[in-house]
Amino acid sequence: MNQTNDLQFAFSSNATALLRAVCNQMSEASHDLVIDDTNYSHNNYASFDIRGQELFTTITNHHDYQTRIKSGWTGFIDEPSIRLIGVRAHAINSGQLGWNRIGGEPRLRVCFDGRLNSCDETLEPTGQYTVENRRVSPDGFVPWEPTVQITTTNARFTAALRKVRTKGTFCIAANENAISIFSSGDEEPVRSFAANESYDSLTVAGVPYSTIYNTLYSRKSKHLGLINRLTSIGLSFDLTEYGIIKDRIYVTISAGEASATLLFEGITPSNIDVPELPSTARQRRGATPEQMVNSVLEMDWNEEERERIQRWILAHQQECDSKNKPYSDSIQRWFSDYTMMLIRSGDSPSELDLDIMSRV
Numbered sequence: 001m002n003q004t005n006d007l008q009f010a011f012s013s014n015a016t017a018l019l020r021a022v023c024n025q026m027s028e029a030s031h032d033l034v035i036d037d038t039n040y041s042h043n044n045y046a047s048f049d050i051r052g053q054e055l056f057t058t059i060t061n062h063h064d065y066q067t068r069i070k071s072g073w074t075g076f077i078d079e080p081s082i083r084l085i086g087v088r089a090h091a092i093n094s095g096q097l098g099w100n101r102i103g104g105e106p107r108l109r110v111c112f113d114g115r116l117n118s119c120d121e122t123l124e125p126t127g128q129y130t131v132e133n134r135r136v137s138p139d140g141f142v143p144w145e146p147t148v149q150i151t152t153t154n155a156r157f158t159a160a161l162r163k164v165r166t167k168g169t170f171c172i173a174a175n176e177n178a179i180s181i182f183s184s185g186d187e188e189p190v191r192s193f194a195a196n197e198s199y200d201s202l203t204v205a206g207v208p209y210s211t212i213y214n215t216l217y218s219r220k221s222k223h224l225g226l227i228n229r230l231t232s233i234g235l236s237f238d239l240t241e242y243g244i245i246k247d248r249i250y251v252t253i254s255a256g257e258a259s260a261t262l263l264f265e266g267i268t269p270s271n272i273d274v275p276e277l278p279s280t281a282r283q284r285r286g287a288t289p290e291q292m293v294n295s296v297l298e299m300d301w302n303e304e305e306r307e308r309i310q311r312w313i314l315a316h317q318q319e320c321d322s323k324n325k326p327y328s329d330s331i332q333r334w335f336s337d338y339t340m341m342l343i344r345s346g347d348s349p350s351e352l353d354l355d356i357m358s359r360v
Helices: 013-026 154-162 208-217 226-232 289-298 304-325 332-346 349-356
Strands: 009-010 047-049 053-059 065-072 081-088 101-102 105-111 114-117 125-129 134-136 148-151 169-182 191-208 238-245 248-255 258-265
Touching: 013 053, 013 065, 013 248, 047 226, 047 332, 148 169, 148 191, 148 304, 154 208, 154 238, 169 208, 169 238, 191 208, 191 238, 191 248, 208 226, 208 248, 226 248, 226 304, 238 304, 289 304, 304 332, 304 349, 332 349
Parallel strands: none
Antiparallel strands: 009 105, 047 053, 047 081, 053 065, 065 258, 081 134, 101 105, 114 125, 148 238, 169 191, 238 248, 248 258
C-alpha cells in the first residue's frame, strides 16, 4: 500500500454542499448538556474512504449523531480502496482543506499532504498537538447496512415525526411483517404499515424527539436545522430514507447522486418500552402483483418496453408499500410514481419513458 498522504480527489458539487452544511451543523451543539460550545467543532473527526467508484466521508464524535456523506468517484487510482483518517471536521470549512473550481463548479478538492490534528483509528482524539494525518488500512471502513429500511419523502417523514412530538421519543420497530412507529411507553403504535420483508425477531431503535427534530428542523438562528440549512443555500434535495442501522435510527438526505446519512445516538433498545405491535399489516385491496404483470403481458409492447414498464411497476409498488396503500392497475399511476422517484434522485424520464406514455 502506498504510504504517502499525498492524494487528491474531488467531491461532486452536491456532495460538497451536503458536506459543508453537515460540518456547519455539527460544529454547533444542539443539546442542553453543552454549556460552552465555543470549541465544540474541534471534537469532531472525519475519515475519507474511497471504495471502488464511491467516495465516503464519515464524521464522528458528535454528541447527537454521526454522519456519512457519499459521493461518486470518477478519478483513477492504483488501489481499489483507500482510507485516510485524522482530519478534524472543522478543517473542512476553515480553509485547511483546499476548495477549487473543478469543471466550472466549486468542489472540495482534498489534498492529504498537509499537517492536521490527528486521532487514532477509532476516530478518538489522541491529543491537541498537531501531527500528520495518516493513511491506514482500508479494512477499517465499516459499511452502514440498514436492518430496517423505509423509503420516504421529507413531507412523509415530517408527518410521522409529528405524531410523537408531545411524547418524548421517536421509535421504530419491525415485527414479523409489519413496521411500527411509536413513542416509548405508548399503549399502541401511532402508525403501522407493511414491511417489505419478514423479520425473524423484533428489531427496535429509538431517539429523543428533541434530538432528531432539532438536528433536522430547528428554526433557531444559532442552531439552524440541517433541512433548513440546505433549503437556505438552494440545494435541490429530499429526505429519501430512514430506518435502523446498528440499533440506531438513521435518516438519509439525497441530492442527485450524493447523499448524507445521519446515524443518531439514541436510546438503548433494552430501555425502550415497546407497546403491543402488529405482526402483519391490514389486508389491502387493489391490484395484485400478478394482475399487474399480466396486464403488461397483454399489451402490445416489445421486450425493451416491457422491461421499462416493469420499472414503473416496481416504483409504484415501493410508493404504495411506504404509504400502506393498495396497488393500482393504472399504467398512468405507475408512470407518475416512477417519475417522482426519478425526480427525488435528480433524474427525469427518458425518451423511451415518454414514448411509451404517448401511446397509452
